[in-house]
Amino acid sequence: MSEGLQLAVEKIDTPTIEYAELAPMLIVFGVAVAGVLVEAFVPRKARYATHLVLALGGMAAAFAAVVALAGEQEVAAVGAVAVDGPSLFLQGTLLLLGIVSVMLIAERRLEHGGDAFAPQAAAAPGSEAEKEATAANLHQTEVFPLTMFALGGMLLFPASNDLLTMFVALEVMSLPLYLLCGLARRRRMLSQEAALKYFLLGAFSSAFFLFGVAMLYGYSGSLKLDRIAVATGGAMDNDALLLIGMAMVAVGLLFKVGAVPFHSWTPDVYQGAPTPITGFMAAATKVAAFGALLRFFYVAMPGMKWDWRPVMVGVAIVTMIAGAVIAITQTDVKRMLAYSSVAHAGFILTGMLAANEAGASSTLFYLVAYGFVTLGAFAVVTLVRDAGGEATHLSRWAGLGRRSPLLAGVFALFLLAFAGIPLTSGFTGKFAVFQAAADGGAGSLVIVGVLCSAIAAFFYVRVIVLMFFSEPRADGPTVVVPSVLTTAAIALGVAVTVVLGILPQPVLDLADKASLFVH
Amino acid sequence: MNPANYLFLSALLFTIGAAGVLLRRNAIVVFMCVELMLNATNLAFVTFARMHGNYDGQIIAFFTMVVAAAEVVVGLSIIIAIFRSRRTASVDDANLMKW
Numbered sequence: 001m002s003e004g005l006q007l008a009v010e011k012i013d014t015p016t017i018e019y020a021e022l023a024p025m026l027i028v029f030g031v032a033v034a035g036v037l038v039e040a041f042v043p044r045k046a047r048y049a050t051h052l053v054l055a056l057g058g059m060a061a062a063f064a065a066v067v068a069l070a071g072e073q074e075v076a077a078v079g080a081v082a083v084d085g086p087s088l089f090l091q092g093t094l095l096l097l098g099i100v101s102v103m104l105i106a107e108r109r110l111e112h113g114g115d116a117f118a119p120q121a122a123a124a125p126g127s128e129a130e131k132e133a134t135a136a137n138l139h140q141t142e143v144f145p146l147t148m149f150a151l152g153g154m155l156l157f158p159a160s161n162d163l164l165t166m167f168v169a170l171e172v173m174s175l176p177l178y179l180l181c182g183l184a185r186r187r188r189m190l191s192q193e194a195a196l197k198y199f200l201l202g203a204f205s206s207a208f209f210l211f212g213v214a215m216l217y218g219y220s221g222s223l224k225l226d227r228i229a230v231a232t233g234g235a236m237d238n239d240a241l242l243l244i245g246m247a248m249v250a251v252g253l254l255f256k257v258g259a260v261p262f263h264s265w266t267p268d269v270y271q272g273a274p275t276p277i278t279g280f281m282a283a284a285t286k287v288a289a290f291g292a293l294l295r296f297f298y299v300a301m302p303g304m305k306w307d308w309r310p311v312m313v314g315v316a317i318v319t320m321i322a323g324a325v326i327a328i329t330q331t332d333v334k335r336m337l338a339y340s341s342v343a344h345a346g347f348i349l350t351g352m353l354a355a356n357e358a359g360a361s362s363t364l365f366y367l368v369a370y371g372f373v374t375l376g377a378f379a380v381v382t383l384v385r386d387a388g389g390e391a392t393h394l395s396r397w398a399g400l401g402r403r404s405p406l407l408a409g410v411f412a413l414f415l416l417a418f419a420g421i422p423l424t425s426g427f428t429g430k431f432a433v434f435q436a437a438a439d440g441g442a443g444s445l446v447i448v449g450v451l452c453s454a455i456a457a458f459f460y461v462r463v464i465v466l467m468f469f470s471e472p473r474a475d476g477p478t479v480v481v482p483s484v485l486t487t488a489a490i491a492l493g494v495a496v497t498v499v500l501g502i503l504p505q506p507v508l509d510l511a512d513k514a515s516l517f518v519h
Numbered sequence: 520m521n522p523a524n525y526l527f528l529s530a531l532l533f534t535i536g537a538a539g540v541l542l543r544r545n546a547i548v549v550f551m552c553v554e555l556m557l558n559a560t561n562l563a564f565v566t567f568a569r570m571h572g573n574y575d576g577q578i579i580a581f582f583t584m585v586v587a588a589a590e591v592v593v594g595l596s597i598i599i600a601i602f603r604s605r606r607t608a609s610v611d612d613a614n615l616m617k618w
Contacts (some may be wrong), residue, residue: 124603164579171586175593182597192604193613195597200549203590204540207556210583211533214560214576216528218567223575269618345538 018076021083023065024091025159028098028152029077031058035145041491048106051144057086058148060153060187063095073518079224080165082295085514087434089364090291094284097371099152100489102279104379105143109483111252111389116274116382117143117183118191125188143183146176148282154284158291161299161518162223163213163249170209170256173288174202177281177509180265181273186389194272200381201255215245216300225300226519231463246301253296256289259349260319263342272339275390278334279378282341283371289334290348290367294360297352299517304357312353316445320346320452328459333392335383336459337374340418343456344370350449351433361515362432365508369500371423376493377414379486383407384477391477399472404479408467410494415464417497419457427498431509524564532559546598546608550591557587 019026031054038050072083081087108115119138123129153173160166181197201241217223219241220231232242255262270278301308323343330336348370351363384391384400384407401408417424430453434446498508534556539552561580568576602608 052522121600124600126604164582168582170588171589175589178593178597182600189604190615192597192601193615196546196601196610196613199597200540200546200553203550203594204537204554204556207533207536207553207560210557211563213579214529214563214567217564217576217579218570220570221567221573221575224578271616416543 001285015078017078018074018083021069021072021074021076022081023069024062024095024149025081025155027062027065028095028148028155031055032145032148032152035148039142039145047141048108051141052106055144055148056099056389059095059099059102059151063092063099066092067097073516075161075518079160080162081156082161082299083159084223084518085292085516086291086360086364089511089514090158090367091155092289093287093364093368093371094151094154097280097284097287097290097375098147100372100375100492101276101284102144102147102484103489104276104279104375104382105147107276107382107482107486108139110382110385110480110486111185113298114185115139115143116185116276118188121183125192127355133304133386140183143180143277143374147179150174150180150280152283154288157288158295160292160295161225163216163222163225163228163300165295167206167210167213170206170252170292173285174206174256177277177285178202180277181281181341183270183277184272184274191274192271192272194269198265200271205252205255206261208248208255212245212248212250212252215241215248219245225295227305228300229519232301236416242304243307246304246313249296250293250308250312253293254315257293257345257348258342259315259345260322260342261315263319263345265324266342267335267338270341271332271334271392271464275334275378275382279375282337282378283374286341286348286374287367287371290352290363291370294352294363295517298360299519300353302355309353309355312349313442313445316346316353317348317448318346319343319349320448324452324455324459329458330459331394331465333394333397334378336394336463337381340456341374343452344418344435346452347430347449348434350437350442352434353442353445354436356436356440357515360433360517361438361508361511362436364428364511364514365432365504366429368507368511369429369497372493372496373426375415376490376497377411377418379490379493380407380411380414382486383480383482386475386477394466396473397463398466398470398475399476400479401468403472403476407479410490412464412467413494413497415460417501418466419460420453421457423498423501425497425504428500428504428508430452520583522566522570525616529559529563529566532556532562544609544611546601546610548599550594551611554587554591 042050074083076083120133153169158170160169178199182192183190220228258266323339327339348366418424420426420430438446536556537554540549561583564576564579
């Protein structure tokens with residue numbers, strides 16, 4: 001009791017907050033809060049335009065702030081946020097991906113003047129209320145503030161320098177995404193089911209994450225990543241706490257990146273969620289979660305390398321094999337892309353497991369390359385439609401190359417980039433991570449990685465063959481001509497894919513320079 | 520009393536929660552089990568704060584409560600939406616997508 005009283009009378013100094021260094025996150029969160037106010041006070045007709053300008057302007061301003069901060073290596077907000085190379089590189093990537101995602105989310109030309117989201121999410125599917133809302137041509141715009149909150153959490157996640165901030169960022173990023181998954185206009189039962197599965201499994205995994213944080217706090221007496229690293233260096237008495245804590249935090253993070261055996265939500269959620277949201281989730285969540293995974297293992301756990309590395313090598317191998325093999329059996333484009341994203345999580349883990357500076361920089365580069373290809377591929381999926389909405393069954397895509405050579409050509413480019421064919425960004429990324437892993441002494445991973453790339457190439461090429469070398473069906477889907485928003489998003493995806501394939505050096509150099517974590 | 524006992528209690532509660540998530544079939548009960556896991560974690564944080572003699576753990580407990588409250592809002596809204604469209608909250612019936 002007396003001990004508690006002594007602590008109570010200690011003077012508490014006012015913390016100093018470095019607002020300039022936190023500007024990218026503050027701007028995005030500010031825009032999100034402003035978005036809520038827009039929902040409340042701006043007349044319905046003007047909301048869409050207001051949200052669009054706010055969101056795109058805010059993300060552009062935040063990106064400018066990231067560029068202005070380039071080269072910083074500091075710890076801000078009393079040690080809670082690390083503003084260093086990897087943080088800023090990933091924040092820049094996330095903001096660019098966010099801009100592209102918001103352009104896809106804002107697309108309104110595909111659904112007879114509607115967007116991809118339910119006119120009234122609260123109305124049960126098939127009910128009178130839903131029919132009325134559809135007939136009244138209602139549009140909801142809450143997706144914009146929700147997306148911005150999720151993006152703000154993603155910006156904070158890889159930058160968090162203590163485990164409490166990391167947990168809060170994890171939740172801020174996930175909670176809006178759970179809701180966004182359930183908002184699809186078509187196939188609403190699937191969409192709601194996706195939201196339920198994602199939510200229950202996500203909450204389960206974040207409870208594991210938090211219990212892991214508690215164990216690490218118990219072990220080291222601190223939440224700061226660098227203090228935990230110092231504590232792991234000394235010979236402490238209770239290693240059980242450390243090992244359990246590390247494993248459980250890793251479970252929470254691996255769930256978010258979608259690594260086997262924590263991947264089971266990925267295909268269902270990717271299939272059920274509205275496609276623009278799937279693209280956003282697939283690209284941006286993976287970037288943010290891998291950033292946090294890198295920071296946790298490289299900053300907090302470098303002293304435990306010989307304990308976590310063998311386990312993570314196993315996870316990476318199983319992830320690559322399971323993703324590539326199960327993807328072969330898929331008949332739905334979105335599910336196939338989901339399993340392909342599982343396989344890619346394995347490839348990115350390969351880079352991380354090099355556990356050296358090249359490992360960090362190659363992972364950063366891979367994330368940029370992968371993010372833009374993924375968003376582009378899902379953007380293409382939104383355009384192939386029939387009377388029931390998007391025609392996602394693979395058999396419906398037969399002969400698409402004859403009907404719409406441009407669209408099929410673009411999709412083929414993205415698939416080749418996924419497969420890692422030279423002259424695309426996918427090749428450069430894979431080459432970088434495999435080289436880093438080979439240098440870092442993970443030769444077995446490289447062998448499995450190359451074999452899995454070959455397996456994966458099979459199902460990517462199969463889709464290309466299906467599109468170009470089979471007869472189009474008479475009742476096949478049509479390719480809708482989108483507005484400038486989706487067109488620009490796809491064009492950006494193509495440009496990044498080609499440029500990073502042919503001239504990757506500037507971005508590789510940038511990732512190299514940005515690969516140093518602040519301790 | 521030895522504070523380690525509270526840690527054992529916390530681990531026990533966490534395990535009960537985790538087992539409940541895996542075994543129970545009603546989405547609401549599954550969700551309550553997740554909340555039990557979070558509260559078990561809170562107990563661990565507070566106990567460790569006492570053992571280390573610093574306040575970090577107690578402050579985290581507040582953060583956890585706020586996060587859990589936010590999670591309730593989001594989770595219940597999703598579960599209610601599912602219940603209204605299917606007239607059931609069983610996680611076994613949410614099976615439109617497989618493999």
